[in-house]
Amino acid sequence: MTELAAGSPFPRVIGDDASSDGACRLPDSELLALHRALVLLRTYDERSVVYHRQGRIGTYAIYWGHEAIQAGAVHALEDRDWIFPSYRESAVGLLRGIPASTVFSWWRGHPSGWWNPADHGVASICVPIATQVPHAAGFAWGSKLRGDDRVALVFFGDGATSEGAFHEGANLAAVKKAPLVLLCSNNQWAISTPIAEQSAAASLVDKAVGYGMPGVRVDGTDVLAVHEAVREAAARARAGEGPTFVEAVTYRAAPHATADDPSAYIDHDRVEQARRAECVGRFEGYLRRRGLLTDELAEAVRAEALEAVRAGIVAAEAELPGDASLIFDHALADGPQSFAHDLAELRRVDGA
Numbered sequence: 001m002t003e004l005a006a007g008s009p010f011p012r013v014i015g016d017d018a019s020s021d022g023a024c025r026l027p028d029s030e031l032l033a034l035h036r037a038l039v040l041l042r043t044y045d046e047r048s049v050v051y052h053r054q055g056r057i058g059t060y061a062i063y064w065g066h067e068a069i070q071a072g073a074v075h076a077l078e079d080r081d082w083i084f085p086s087y088r089e090s091a092v093g094l095l096r097g098i099p100a101s102t103v104f105s106w107w108r109g110h111p112s113g114w115w116n117p118a119d120h121g122v123a124s125i126c127v128p129i130a131t132q133v134p135h136a137a138g139f140a141w142g143s144k145l146r147g148d149d150r151v152a153l154v155f156f157g158d159g160a161t162s163e164g165a166f167h168e169g170a171n172l173a174a175v176k177k178a179p180l181v182l183l184c185s186n187n188q189w190a191i192s193t194p195i196a197e198q199s200a201a202a203s204l205v206d207k208a209v210g211y212g213m214p215g216v217r218v219d220g221t222d223v224l225a226v227h228e229a230v231r232e233a234a235a236r237a238r239a240g241e242g243p244t245f246v247e248a249v250t251y252r253a254a255p256h257a258t259a260d261d262p263s264a265y266i267d268h269d270r271v272e273q274a275r276r277a278e279c280v281g282r283f284e285g286y287l288r289r290r291g292l293l294t295d296e297l298a299e300a301v302r303a304e305a306l307e308a309v310r311a312g313i314v315a316a317e318a319e320l321p322g323d324a325s326l327i328f329d330h331a332l333a334d335g336p337q338s339f340a341h342d343l344a345e346l347r348r349v350d351g352a
């Protein structure tokens with residue numbers, strides 16, 4: 001079995017030291033905004049694992065190490081553009097103003113965890129693998145037909161590229177020249193299935209050729225490389241040139257989710273290596289080399305994020321239990337009569 005070699009044989013901006021850092025055209029204010037975004041995502045993720053262990057949220061899909069892909073991509077979009085997340089990007093809405101309490105409520109299975117996608121340009125989180133890809137392709141095509149200049153960006157994993165829904169969405173978007181960015185977070189694992197058993201392609205980005213769209217592969221631990229790749233892809237989309245496949249390569253440094261024990265299948269050395277080269281610390285090193293980050297500022301950013309996240313879990317826990325009827329109310333516009341029987345049964349069994 002071959003895995004992608006450790007290291008970064010593909011474009012990156014953040015080097016190991018000042019002499020290997022590449023050029024970056026972002027203003028200092030944007031670099032610091034990216035840093036706040038990374039720290040907020042990291043803090044949300046780390047606290048979520050604690051809250052899960054305390055029984056305060058349900059099963060949780062950890063994204064530790066994916067923050068550079070998520071923050072780099074969101075910051076490369078315009079506010080009017082739409083984001084289509086999978087469960088791995090459950091908290092990406094925090095970067096668009098969705099309160100932490102809402103995302104915690106989602107993981108608590110509470111109705112206050114639902115949001116209106118139009119409010120923040122963030123679609124509902126999709127758990128069935130790759131189903132968000134055709135949603136995003138359809139949205140992007142609609143945006144083109146209406147001429148409203150909105151790009152869609154869809155997040156999905158390496159495993160998702162094996163799904164029919166990925167193929168259908170990517171193919172339709174390319175044929176219709178829809179303004180779509182297909183962003184693959186290649187963490188090299190689909191639960192316990194390694195990339196080598198997932199695809200025989202030399203790299204996932206090679207799939208772009210078959211759909212007739214450009215593909216670009218970047219180091220997913222380099223927030224600036226991701227930002228640049230997505231910015232260029234979004235510009236192409238906006239210019240009417242259709243979708244782009246961006247493969248952001250990382251290595252899953254945490255369990256698939258809180259219910260997973262990867263010790264039976266993962267390469268522990270690679271995990272250690274990935275944890276040492278993790279994306280938030282890498283970017284902080286870059287900012288320090290550029291004289292933009294001090295210990296005091298780093299501490300203040302962390303404290304602000306922690307406060308937002310702590311307030312979020314407290315607010316989520318303060319919600320009254322949702323009424324069981326909501327399960328049925330939001331399933332179908334015009335539900336079958338059996339729903340009434342099912343609800344009565346639910347109330348009887350659960351006392352709900």
Ligand SMILES: Cc1ncc(C[n+]2csc(CCOP(=O)(O)OP(=O)(O)O)c2C)c(N)n1
Binds near residue numbers: 088
């Ligand atoms: C249609 C469908 N099949 C199977 C599953 C079970 N499942 C949950 S996560 C996962 C792995 C997905 O891997 P990948 O696309 O690489 O995303 P990652 O979890 O690594 O972010 C699978 C198979 C599912 N959620 N949906």
Ligand SMILES: [Mg+2]
Binds near residue numbers: 159187189191
């Ligand atoms: Mg994966």
